[in-house]
Amino acid sequence: MHIYKFSLYLLTLILSTNMLVAQTADEIINKTLENMGGTTKLNAIKTITQEGKVDMGQGREAPIKRYIIPNKALRNEFSLQGQTMVTTIEGNAGWAIRPFGGNKNAEPLPEEDVKTTQFEWDITGGLLNYAQNGSTAEYLGTDDFEGTDVYVVRLTLKTGQIIYHYIDTETYQTLKKVTKVKLGDKEQRNEETYSNFEKTDYGIVVPHSIGEQVTITKTLINQPIDDNLFKMPAKK
Amino acid sequence: MQKILLLIIIFMINNIPSEAQNKKSTANNTPLKSAALSKIAARHIGPAAMSGRVTAIAGVNKDPRIMYVGAAGGGVWKTTTGGSRFKPVFDKYCQSIGDIAIDQQNPETVWVGTGESNMRNTTSVGTGLYKTTDGGEFWTRVGLENTEHIAKIAIHPTNSNIVLVAAPGHLWDANEERGLFKTTDGGKTWKKTLYIDKNTGCADVLINPNNPNIVYATTWQFRRTPHSFDSGGKASALYKSTDGGDTWKKITNGLPTGDLGRIAIALAPSAPDNMFAIVEAKETGLYMSTDGGETWKAQSATSNVTARPFYFSTLVVDPTDAKRVYRPALTFSISTDGGYSFAEPEYFGGGVHPDHHALWINPQNTSHLYLGTDGGVYVSFDKGNNWILLKNLPISQAYHVAVDNQQPYHVYTGFQDNGSWAAPSRKAGGIRNGDWKSLMGGDGFWVQPDLSNPDIVYAEYQGGNMSRINLKTNEQLDIQPYPAAGEAKLRWNWNTPIVKSPSNNNILYTGAQYLYKTENGGITWQKISGDLTTDDHKKQDQENSGGLTEDNTSAENHCTIFTIAESPLDANQIWVGTDDGNLQLTTNSGKTWTNLAANYAKCGIAPGSWVSSIEPSRFDKNTVYATFDNHAYGDCKTYVAKSTDLGKTWTLFSSPDFKSFAHKIKEDLQNKNLLFLGTEMGLFVSIDGGTNWTVMKGNIPEYAMVRDITIHPQTNDLVIATHGRGILIVDDITPLRKLSSDILNADVAFIETSPTPSTNGHYGWSWADAGEFVGRNPNENAQIMYYLKERVTKGDVKIEIYDTQGKFLYDMPGTKRKGINVVDWNMQMKPPKPVKGGSTLDNSGFYAPLLPPGKYKIKLKLNGKEYESYLTLIKDPLSAHNTADQQLQQKTAMDAYNTTEDLAFLAAQIVDMREKIAQIQPQNNNEALQKQLQTYSDSLNNLRKNIMATKEGTNVGFSNDEKLRENLSKIYGAVVSYEGRPTDSHIARLNGLQVEIKDAQKRLADINNQNLPALNEALAKLNLPPLTTLSKEAFDAMKD
CATH class of the missing domain: 2.130.10.10 (YVTN repeat-like/Quinoprotein amine dehydrogenase)
Structure with a gap:
């Protein structure tokens, strides 16, 4: 009786540990995409429109807006004291308006900023269709993120850029992303954390907290977006 | 498939009567995990x-x-x-x-x-x-x-x-x-x-x-x-x-x-x-x-x-x-x-x-x-x-660290190959390489400051070569005890202990094979013991050490005293540990000694282990902790033990996370269950008297070689000597003292932090110049600390702050991590509404006067629940300003604050009206009306350009466009950022600007009176709604 019970416990242990460790990069990525809403829904996204705010401390908030045409164009707006900073990319070029110092004209965006901003126009962080896109994925093992167990998956894009996903082992949500992009001489490394995952009406799940200060209040999928939003305005 | 199999097995197991289920269940205690402590983090000072x-x-x-x-x-x-x-x-x-x-x-x-x-x-x-x-x-x-x-x-x-x-x-x-x-x-x-x-x-x-x-x-x-x-x-x-x-x-x-x-x-x-x-x-x-x-x-x-x-x-x-x-x-x-x-x-x-x-x-x-x-x-x-x-690699190998009672306190330490040094524990702009003061050369080990005289320190180089140093006159007196006539050669450890009495600043101990005590700075040493080591002659042949190449640098000196500790509760109780396994105790200041080595061996510690540290308790005269290091015999086990009967019997502590040999056990100064352990691979903490241990790795390398630990009695800082990352400090461990199983078992629990001086800080930090390492200063913000048993995965975490009267001030985002969360609060009011409508931002919108000392209620909101606690702000003890000055500062700061909001309202009215005009303009073709509207808008715009900088372009920063808003912002900044009284000029200038604002308000009223009545009449005729000025209520309700 004892032996029987013991080996059952042992078997359970083996099987349950297996379920934590089993994974290949593919398995983890598939589960993550599934939890995000599934590849069908994700592939059918044509536009993303988001609104939100940045906590500036002591009760002050700065409204933000974001317009995304997945993998094609992105526009970020950030407003302070009624003035709006705009950062836009379309393809491999971009422009920005940085009004706070008094300059209201749009200036072209340096290549470095274009490349790092491009990470944002794929809300799956490179996971969706990664193989078809020429990216390779590698499972690096488990790690700890703020007390939570995560899987670490490294995506190497065709362009050489690297994205690390720290994926919650229980919920299969990306809690942190580290992006690395080499620009000539320099390597630019960025980190971003995610929480407060919400299901949109459309049916995909997006994080509504980014870092510790950014809150997204609205995410709309497939709303029409005026193309002109991405075009660099003429000088004043 | 796996899932189904698992379910079947779980079902089967649950239906088998089990011995385990019949046993009494132990308390459901959430263990303290390393990740939960990550925010109790160290700063590195080099x-x-x-x-x-x-x-x-x-x-x-x-x-x-x-x-x-x-x-x-x-x-x-x-x-x-x-x-x-x-x-x-x-x-x-x-x-x-x-x-x-x-x-x-x-x-x-x-x-x-x-x-x-x-x-x-x-x-x-x-x-x-x-x-x-x-x-x-x-x-x-x-x-x-x-x-x-x-x-x-x-x-x-x-x-x-x-x-x-x-x-x-x-x-x-x-x-x-x-x-x-x-x-x-x-x-x-x-x-x-x-x-x-x-x-x-x-x-x-x-x-x-x-x-x-x-x-x-x-x-x-x-x-x-x-x-x-x-x-x-x-x-x-x-x-x-x-x-x-x-x-x-x-x-x-x-x-x-x-x-x-x-x-x-x-x-x-x-x-x-x-x-x-x-x-x-x-x-x-x-x-x-x-x-x-x-x-x-x-x-x-x-x-x-x-x-x-x-x-x-x-x-x-x-x-x-x-x-x-x-x-x-x-x-x-x-x-x-x-x-x-x-x-x-x-x-x-x-x-x-x-x-x-x-x-x-x-x-x-x-x-x-x-x-x-x-x-x-x-x-x-x-x-x-x-x-x-290259001066940017903080990789010094410290042996021991001591602290003094200066304001701010200094740390004293010795490094392998790099002498003995002292540095302030904090310094405005950061602790730079130049702030570290060299005391002595050679290999440094122990350094002790004279607590009654900041100019005097005691330091050594390898092999017991110790000196009393006068930092002011730059003199060094060799105070090493020498053998008396006929006496045997003294055996000094490579790392000779120089240890102070915890209760008497004038008493210093050192040890060769005998224990020495001085009460006059090393002029006179009393030998207060016989040979406390095994005096094994087989282990004293260092002249022939080296094998093929003779190498005798005192590194191999053996059969020496390695650690000394006087009980904080009884100055007659002195412990000595030797490198050859002896654990000696006197309870009569050295008249007689007892070797307790046989006793510690009984609890599972390898006999003859190097005694690396002894810590007599400050809570009970009969309690003592010790660490033992047997790595020199190929045994890297972590030996740390406790005795409650003055060393007769010992209990060995253990942990699955222990990795290597132990150097130092430190008992907290206030919480007798709080223990710290320094090992060759990691710093550990126990909150339950040594039963369970957790790696402390908040900004501390997980495998840090921790050689020594001390706790500052005033600031409650945990000061750590690492053998490869220099000195680390975990500021104010008061919250650690409060950590208990009650907190760990709760879903959400606040952890009380020390009352915080209301100040914008005295130390700050500057970015390191390339090529230079700069050590960080402590965080001077108030800290809101709470424990979460689970990470918050749904919804936001909000922290609401209420003032001393209980009125809601504002909220801020809280962090969501599993374990201890620490959120900084800068203790400032909400900034004034900024003066909008200029070409640049109004700087005044970014900071605010400090909140006064008092008890502030805080509410933590998450997962649909609310939790309350308090934060206490106190008067800044480092403040150089008397009460009258501080009150004048507060009065003037609020005056400038309110004046800013007055100007902000004025500006908002102008901007609001111009926007409304701009909305109406395209809605009709009436030439006369268009002219009226444009006139009105232009008058408003002229006023706007008069009261704030409006020049646009890329070189705005150099254009010196300073108007009323910029002038006010400068005064606001000057008065609010200083915690003492403003100058007479500040006050006079503020009054002057207030007059200018009154003037501008009058001009706005005039412009409105000249234009609005006629305009609204014309609009009514065209069935368009009238233009209304922005009310104070509407302005107050605006979010900036």
Whole structure:
């Protein structure tokens, strides 16, 4: 009786540990995409429109807006004291308006900023269709993120850029992303954390907290977006 | 399928009656996990002034700006800028680095072998071989876990999967995992291809770059004991392989006969048949070969080339010039004639720190060198003739640390190879290299400040050479006790204890084999014991230590006193621990002594263990803690124990997370259940009196070599001496004292923090200049601390702050991590509504006056629930301002604040009206109305341009467009940012600006009166709604 019970416990242990460790990069990525809403829904996204705010401390908030045409164009707006900073990319070029110092004209965006901003126009962080896109994925093992167990998956894009996903082992949500992009001489490394995952009406799940200060209040999928939003305005 | 199987099994198990279920269930206690403590984090204060001991340097041949530096106790540091900035990339792993090798074909792949192999007495222990394939972002251990030391890694020049590793193996005992290891599959599997016996490992390995089938390796027989070092034996030899390191043949032709010791080898990359070797033997010598190592010839060389071969094994030939040979050792020697003669470009002391262990030459520019020494990394641009020290690697190896009672307190510490130093624990702008003050040279260990006189400190260099130092007059008095007439030679430990009485600042203790006490600064020492050691004569033969090469630097002194502790509760109770296992106690100030060594052995501690620390409790006279270190006999177990009957019986603490031998046990000053443990691999904390232990790794390397711990009695800072990362400080551990199982078991619980001075801070921090390390200051914000049993996955976490009257002030986002969360609060009011409508931002919108001292309610909202607590702000004790001044400041600040909001309202009215006008303008074609509207808008715009800067363009910052808003913002800033009284000029100016604002308000009223009535009449006629001015209520309700 004892032996029987013991080996059952042992078997359970083996099987349950297996379920934590089993994974290949593919398995983890598939589960993550599934939890995000599934590849069908994700592939059918044509536009993303988001609104939100940045906590500036002591009760002050700065409204933000974001317009995304997945993998094609992105526009970020950030407003302070009624003035709006705009950062836009379309393809491999971009422009920005940085009004706070008094300059209201749009200036072209340096290549470095274009490349790092491009990470944002794929809300799956490179996971969706990664193989078809020429990216390779590698499972690096488990790690700890703020007390939570995560899987670490490294995506190497065709362009050489690297994205690390720290994926919650229980919920299969990306809690942190580290992006690395080499620009000539320099390597630019960025980190971003995610929480407060919400299901949109459309049916995909997006994080509504980014870092510790950014809150997204609205995410709309497939709303029409005026193309002109991405075009660099003429000088004043 | 797995899920179903699991469910079936769970079902079955639940239906089998179990013994376990019948037992009484233990309390459901949530253990304290390491990750939960991450926010109880340390700041690093360095120093990097003299840096620390470097054991490996590897650079990327294709891009020499990328380099990895390995430290003896400080892990691996990476630079991508040729050394102007470094960042640690190995902090989750063993900090003792043996070698680093970069796969030059794929430079993102780097191999790190842990376990420094410069086999000094204090050398640490490695945990194997590690590999990264993304430039250090992630590492995996790939093998050789029990080698403890790795000396060299060689990667095949064209096949990255082939790597050879020379592992000397254990230093203190015999073991089989040593020798030459080879992988052909990138590290997945390993074969030991050259192995002699369990006392002999491999010290070097070299691959011929032109013909990688030719490989060289050297075997080394060596052993260290606590009292001696033996380098050399029959098994040491030079070997050559011609099949890539699978099989080997011994090379002896031309090399010395008899026992050999450590052999270092090098070849000329431009002419690989030319080889060099430093062979430790009865007569250590330099040997050269011109036939690829088949035959050798002795070459005469100076002692700079051949000294201390067990410790200096670096020999490098210039990549392009086969005649240029570098021998970085005690000093830096260069040969330009192929090894026939060596010269030193710089005399000792004028150039680089002595003791060299690594050299990397930029193959693209062979004048460009990086040298790893016991005092940091140096760079040369002229082939080693002149050097610059990189002052940004805080890798000093501290032994002990003490603190004083100055304001702010200073830390005092001694470093291996780098003397004794003192530094402030905080300094405006950060603790810079220049803030570290050098007290004494040599190897530093214990330093004690005189608490009654900040000019006096006690420090030492190795072997008991202690001095009293007057920092003001720069005098040093040697106060080392000497043997009296007829007395035996005194045996001083390498790391001689100099310890203060906890209750009497005038009493100092030190120990050789006897315990000494002084009450007058070392002028008179009383011997208050007999020989407290085992006095084992077999272990006192240091003159003959070294094996083949005599090496007696006091590092091997044995049968000495190592640790001394007087009870804080009873000055007559003094404990002494020796390096040879004795644990001695007196309860009558030294009249009689009892050796309790037999007692600790009964609880599972190896008898004869080195007693590394003793901590008599400050809560109970009969309670004492101690750590024992037996690594010098090959036993790295963590021995820490407690006695509650004055040492008669002991209980051994244990933890599955303990990794290596213990150096220091520290009891908290206020919470008797709070204990800290410093080990060779990690800092640990227990909140339950030692039953459970947790690694503290909040900004502390997980495997930090923690040698000493002290707690400051006023600030409650935990001050840590690490042997490779300098001094670390965890500020104010009061919250740790409050951590209990009640808190850990709660879903959500606040942790009380100390009352915080309401101030904008006195210390701040500046960015380090490239090339310079700057130590951080403590966080001066108020901290809201709470514990979450689970990470918050749904919804936000909000913290609401209420003022001292209970009125809601504002909220801020809280963090969501599992475990302890710490959210900073800058104690400021909500900033005034900014004056909008100018070309630039109104700076006044970004900061606000400080909130006054008092009790502030805070609410934590998450998961649909609410939790309340309080934060207490107190008057800043460091404030230089009297009450009257502070009150004037507060009054003027609020005045400026309200004035800003007045101007903001004025501006908002103008902006609002112009926007409304702009909305109406396109809605009609009436010419007359359009004219009226434009006139009105223009008048408003002129007023706007009058009261704020409106110039646009790229050079606005230099255009000096200063109007009312900018002038007010300047005064607001000046008054609000200073915590004392404003100047008379500030007050007068503010009054003046208020008059100007009144003026502007009148002008606005006039413009409105002149335009609005007629306009609204005209609008009514056209059935358009009237223009209304922005009300105060509407303005107040606006979010900025």
